[in-house]
Amino acid sequence: FPDVLVARRPANTLTPILWGDGCRLARGHIVAFTTNHMRVAPLWARKLVEALESGAIGSAGPVALGPGPDRATAAAYFTRFSLFAPHLWKARARARDIPADNAAYRRDAILRHPDLVEQGFWEVEFHRRFETEGGFLLMEPAASATLIGSAPFGALLRQRYRHAREFGESRVARHGEHRLKLLLWAPIVPPVLMVRLRRRVLPASREKRLFLGALPGLALLSTAWAAGEVVGALRSWPKATG
Numbered sequence: 325f326p327d328v329l330v331a332r333r334p335a336n337t338l339t340p341i342l343w344g345d346g347c348r349l350a351r352g353h354i355v356a357f358t359t360n361h362m363r364v365a366p367l368w369a370r371k372l373v374e375a376l377e378s379g380a381i382g383s384a385g386p387v388a389l390g391p392g393p394d395r396a397t398a399a400a401y402f403t404r405f406s407l408f409a410p411h412l413w414k415a416r417a418r419a420r421d422i423p424a425d426n427a428a429y430r431r432d433a434i435l436r437h438p439d440l441v442e443q444g445f446w447e448v449e450f451h452r453r454f455e456t457e458g459g460f461l462l463m464e465p466a467a468s469a470t471l472i473g474s475a476p477f478g479a480l481l482r483q484r485y486r487h488a489r490e491f492g493e494s495r496v497a498r499h500g501e502h503r504l505k506l507l508l509w510a511p512i513v514p515p516v517l518m519v520r521l522r523r524r525v526l527p528a529s530r531e532k533r534l535f536l537g538a539l540p541g542l543a544l545l546s547t548a549w550a551a552g553e554v555v556g557a558l559r560s561w562p563k564a565t566g
Contacts, residue, residue, distance in 0.1 A: 338486060343424065344444035347434050356428040357445065362469040363390070364426070371467040372428040375416065381459035382429040382451070384422035385467030386410040389534065393471075398534045399541030400474035403484070406524040409531070413463045421451050422461045426469040433459065449494065477541060484545050485552040492556025506557040513553065514546035 331349055343357045375383030387405040408423045424447035440449050474480055495501045525535045
């Protein structure tokens with residue numbers, strides 16, 4: 325690949341920041357995102373492009389959990405990808421959100437929002453903008469990927485906390501949510517997240533057994549998320565309007 329551009333960033337740079345930098349440096353009409361823990365299907369790129377050619381702004385495939393995962397990997401999977409498990413997406417369908425870790429987007433649609441790109445590619449923020457513009461996202465089962473590992477659990481906790489801190493700050497500064505409301509809701513965030521994750525797991529399946537084994541890690545990750553949201557809300561001030 326003689327025409328590939330390699331750009332290096334510090335080792336602790338958050339993945340959405342890397343994605344944002346990659347989008348700015350890209351030259352094609354379509355930009356795809358992934359991580360080094362994903363293994364994609366043979367027709368991955370072709371199927372994502374076909375979905376975009378049907379009119380979608382973004383397309384993604386389901387994410388499966390690889391064989392024999394340790395508890396940290398299982399916890400990372402259920403925390404991040406339970407909403408995008410293959411059993412939930414058996415046919416191409418529109419979705420309000422898609423997993424950027426296994427997705428492709430029209431690059432021009434992303435670059436229309438320089439205020440967001442400046443902060444990196446935090447996909448939910450872009451998805452809401454696309455929705456406001458009348459665009460749509462697609463889940464494409466034939467573009468599936470498999471999660472085959474994760475960061476060490478300590479690093480995963482720190483990453484989850486940092487992501488939530490950015491999210492909490494954005495909710496107050498960008499979306500005008502009340503800081504006090506976020507603070508009051510913080511104690512019940514972990515159990516609510518755990519209940520949501522459990523509902524997405526197939527009964528009497530390998531996933532159910534793995535979910536039960538990952539419960540301690542899931543509890544810690546959910547708590548890290550709640551703590552990050554609180555800190556983000558505390559350090560943020562709503563942006564002036566008008």
